[in-house]
Amino acid sequence: MVSTNCSGTNAFRYGTMKDWVINLTIVLADGQIIKTRRRPRKTSAGYNLTSLFVGAEGTLGIVTEVTLKLAVIPKETGVAVVSFASIADAASAASKLIRSGISLAAIELMDDVQMRIINRHGSEAVRKIQWDENPSLFLKFSGPTKEGVDGDISQVRNIIESNNPQKYFFANNKDEESSLWAARKEALWTMTSLKPEGHTIWSTDVAVPISRLAEIVDISKKEGKELGIFASVVGHVGDGNFHEALMYDAKDPALHASVEKAIHRMMDRALEMEGTVSGEHAIGMGKMHCLVNELGPDTIHTMKLVKQALDPKWIMNPGKVFTVPEDSNVSPAPRHMGF
Amino acid sequence: MVSTNCSGTNAFRYGTMKDWVINLTIVLADGQIIKTRRRPRKTSAGYNLTSLFVGAEGTLGIVTEVTLKLAVIPKETGVAVVSFASIADAASAASKLIRSGISLAAIELMDDVQMRIINRHGSEAVRKIQWDENPSLFLKFSGPTKEGVDGDISQVRNIIESNNPQKYFFANNKDEESSLWAARKEALWTMTSLKPEGHTIWSTDVAVPISRLAEIVDISKKEGKELGIFASVVGHVGDGNFHEALMYDAKDPALHASVEKAIHRMMDRALEMEGTVSGEHAIGMGKMHCLVNELGPDTIHTMKLVKQALDPKWIMNPGKVFTVPEDSNVSPAPRHMGF
Numbered sequence: 001m002v003s004t005n006c007s008g009t010n011a012f013r014y015g016t017m018k019d020w021v022i023n024l025t026i027v028l029a030d031g032q033i034i035k036t037r038r039r040p041r042k043t044s045a046g047y048n049l050t051s052l053f054v055g056a057e058g059t060l061g062i063v064t065e066v067t068l069k070l071a072v073i074p075k076e077t078g079v080a081v082v083s084f085a086s087i088a089d090a091a092s093a094a095s096k097l098i099r100s101g102i103s104l105a106a107i108e109l110m111d112d113v114q115m116r117i118i119n120r121h122g123s124e125a126v127r128k129i130q131w132d133e134n135p136s137l138f139l140k141f142s143g144p145t146k147e148g149v150d151g152d153i154s155q156v157r158n159i160i161e162s163n164n165p166q167k168y169f170f171a172n173n174k175d176e177e178s179s180l181w182a183a184r185k186e187a188l189w190t191m192t193s194l195k196p197e198g199h200t201i202w203s204t205d206v207a208v209p210i211s212r213l214a215e216i217v218d219i220s221k222k223e224g225k226e227l228g229i230f231a232s233v234v235g236h237v238g239d240g241n242f243h244e245a246l247m248y249d250a251k252d253p254a255l256h257a258s259v260e261k262a263i264h265r266m267m268d269r270a271l272e273m274e275g276t277v278s279g280e281h282a283i284g285m286g287k288m289h290c291l292v293n294e295l296g297p298d299t300i301h302t303m304k305l306v307k308q309a310l311d312p313k314w315i316m317n318p319g320k321v322f323t324v325p326e327d328s329n330v331s332p333a334p335r336h337m338g339f
Numbered sequence: 340m341v342s343t344n345c346s347g348t349n350a351f352r353y354g355t356m357k358d359w360v361i362n363l364t365i366v367l368a369d370g371q372i373i374k375t376r377r378r379p380r381k382t383s384a385g386y387n388l389t390s391l392f393v394g395a396e397g398t399l400g401i402v403t404e405v406t407l408k409l410a411v412i413p414k415e416t417g418v419a420v421v422s423f424a425s426i427a428d429a430a431s432a433a434s435k436l437i438r439s440g441i442s443l444a445a446i447e448l449m450d451d452v453q454m455r456i457i458n459r460h461g462s463e464a465v466r467k468i469q470w471d472e473n474p475s476l477f478l479k480f481s482g483p484t485k486e487g488v489d490g491d492i493s494q495v496r497n498i499i500e501s502n503n504p505q506k507y508f509f510a511n512n513k514d515e516e517s518s519l520w521a522a523r524k525e526a527l528w529t530m531t532s533l534k535p536e537g538h539t540i541w542s543t544d545v546a547v548p549i550s551r552l553a554e555i556v557d558i559s560k561k562e563g564k565e566l567g568i569f570a571s572v573v574g575h576v577g578d579g580n581f582h583e584a585l586m587y588d589a590k591d592p593a594l595h596a597s598v599e600k601a602i603h604r605m606m607d608r609a610l611e612m613e614g615t616v617s618g619e620h621a622i623g624m625g626k627m628h629c630l631v632n633e634l635g636p637d638t639i640h641t642m643k644l645v646k647q648a649l650d651p652k653w654i655m656n657p658g659k660v661f662t663v664p665e666d667s668n669v670s671p672a673p674r675h676m677g678f
Binding site: 004005006007011015016018019028032033034035036037038039040041042043044045046047048049051052054055056060072073074075098099100101102103143144145147148151152155207208209210236239240241271274275276277278279280281282283287290291294295296298299300301302303305306307308309310321 | 343344345346350354355357358367371372373374375376377378379380381382383384385386387388390391393394395399411412413414437438439440441442482483484486487490491494546547548549575578579580610613614615616617618619620621622626629630633634635637638639640641642644645646647648649660
C-alpha cells in the first residue's frame with residue numbers, strides 16, 4: 001500500500017496513502033537503515049523523504065516499518081444509491097455534489113454494465129434489491145450526529161434533482177447500508193467470477209481533472225463496445241479516477257492487439273486532458289512508456305537522478321518504474337537522451 | 340509558502356501546504372525547467388517530486404509556478420472561545436475534542452500572557468470584549484448548514500464541561516465571529532507592538548505528538564518565567580504545534596545566552612517527545628544543528644545524496660537546511676561522518 005501510494009473508495013474524503021504516513025523505516029540499497037522522520041503530526045524539518053518513498057514502488061529502498069495517522073471512526077453513517085439516464089448526468093451530479101461542500105464520505109460511479117451484473121450475479125443480499133440498470137452513483141455519508149448525516153442526505157437529494165435521477169435507494173439501517181454498499185464492493189469479484197475459461201481481464205485505471213471525467217468515460221465505453229467484448233467502468237468519481245475492465249479471449253492475437261491499442265488510446269486521452277496514466281496502482285512494468293509520455297524526458301531524468309543517487313547499482317526492484325540503464329549508470333548529461 | 344511547507348490555524352482541518360499542491364514548475368540547478376506532474380487530483384505515477392520540492396527551502400530548485408487544489412468555502416461558520424483554569428485543562432479538552440470526530444475548522448491555544456495582552460493592547464474591536472485572562476481555546480466551526488454548525492457547537496460544549504471551563508464566549512453573528520477570531524489573529528502583532536526599543540523577540544516553534552503538548556508547553560513557560568523576561572505561548576494545539584515568543588534586551592549577552600539555552604532545551608525536549616524542531620517554518624540557518632539531532636546522520640546523509648544529485652555544485656540557496664560541504668561534493672561513503 002505504501003509503495004504504490006494506493007487508495008480506494010475512501011480517498012475522496014480521506015486522501016490516499018501518502019496522506020496517512022507519518023514516518024517510514026527504510027532499508028537502503030547499501031544496507032543502511034534510516035527513519036524518515038520522528039512522530040509529529042506536522043513538520044517542516046528537512047526534505048520530505050517520507051513522501052519520496054511512498055509510491056516509489058520499492059525502487060529507492062525497502063519499507064520495513066510504517067507509522068500511520070489514525071482517523072476518528074464516524075459515529076453515524078448513511079448510504080444512498082442514485083441511478084441516472086446517462087454517464088454525463090451522473091458525472092454532472094457528482095461534480096455539483098463535490099462543489100457543494102457537503103461532506104461526503106465516498107462518491108462512486110458504476111456503469112450500466114456493472115449494474116446489470118450485480119442484478120444477475122451479485123451475492124444474495126445484493127440480489128434482493130431490484131437495481132436500476134443505469135449508470136449509478138454510490139454515496140456514503142458520515143459524521144458525528146444523525147441529524148447532520150440526515151441533513152447531508154436531504155441536501156444531496158435537492159442538488160441531484162435537476163440531473164434526471166431515475167431511481168433512489170436509501171438505507172434505513174446499518175444492514176441496508178451494508179447491502180447497498182456491498183454492490184459496489186462486489187463489483188470486481190462478481191465480474192471476475194463471470195470470466196469464461198481461457199479469457200482474460202485487462203483492468204487498468206487513469207485519473208483526469210474531474211471536469212473531464214464524463215467525457216473520457218463515455219469515449220472509453222464506446223471504444224470498448226466497438227471491440228465487441230465485455231467492457232465496464234467503475235469510477236472513484238470524486239477523484240476523477242476510474243477503472244476500465246476489458247474481458248476477452250486472450251488466445252486471439254488480433255483481438256489482444258486491438259484491446260492493447262484501445263488501452264493505449266485511453267492513456268493518451270487521459271494525458272491530453274492533463275490527467276495521469278495511473279491514479280492508484282503505480283507504474284510497475286506495464287506503464288513505463290506511458291510514464292515517459294506523461295511527464296516528459298526532463299522530469300523522468302530528474303527522477304532517475306534521485307534513483308541513481310540512492311541506488312547507484314540499480315538493485316532495488318529493478319525494471320520497475322524505469323528501465324534499467326544498460327550500463328546501470330545514468331549520466332546526468334546530456335539531456336533529451338532517448339528514454 | 341511552498342518552499343517552507345508552511346501552515347497556520349487552518350492546518351488542523353485542511354492540512355499544510357504539501358496537501359494542496361498538485362504540481363510545480365521548477366528551475367533546476369543546471370537551468371533545466373521541469374513540471375513535477377500534470378493536473379490530476381490523484382496520481383501514483385512515478386516519484387512524488389512535488390512533495391520533494393515542497394519544503395525543500397529552494398535548495399533543490401527554484402519554484403516558478405504552482406498548481407493548487409481548491410477547497411469549497413464553507414457556507415456556515417461559527418467561533419467560540421473558552422478559558423480554562425490551566426494549560427493542562429485546555430490541552431486535555433483539546434485532545435477530547437480532536438478524538439470526538441467533530442469537524443472543527445480550527446483549534447488554537449493562547450496562554451494567560453497572551454490573553455492579558457489582548458485585553459490591554461488589542462484593537463478596539465478586540466478590547467470591547469472583557470477577556471478572561473486564563474489559557475483559552477479558540478475554536479472555529481464550519482459546515483454546509485447552520486443546523487450542523489450549531490450541533491457541533493453544542494456537542495463541543497458538552498465535551499468541554501468536564502474540563503473546568505472558566506468562561507465561554509460565543510459569536511452570535513458574523514461581526515462577533517470576526518471580533519472573537521481577531522484576538523487570535525492579532526496575537527503576534529499586539530505582542531510585537533509592545534516590544535521596547537532595543538529589545539528583540541525570539542519566536543520559534545516545535546511540534547510534538549498531541550498527547551505530549553500540555554507537558555512541553557508547561558515546562559517551556561516555566562523556563563521562560565525563570566528567565567525573568569516576557570515569555571508567551573500560542574499554539575496550533577490541534578496539530579501538537581506551538582510557538583514560543585521570548586522578548587528580551589538583546590544587548591545583554593548573558594541574557595541572550597540564557598535565552599538561547601532555553602530555546603535549545605525546548606528543541607531537545609520536543610525531540611525526546613518524538614516531535615520535530617520545526618512545525619511550520621522549516622530549517623533555514625538557525626535550526627541546521629537541530630535537524631541533525633532530529634533525524635540523525637544517516638537520514639541527513641540520504642537527504643544530502645538527493646541534494647547532491649540535483650544540485651552537484653551546491654548553488655541553490657546555499658547554506659540553508661545543510662551546511663555546504665567544504666569541497667562541495669558529498670561523498671556517498673563513509674557513513675557517520677561528522678555533519
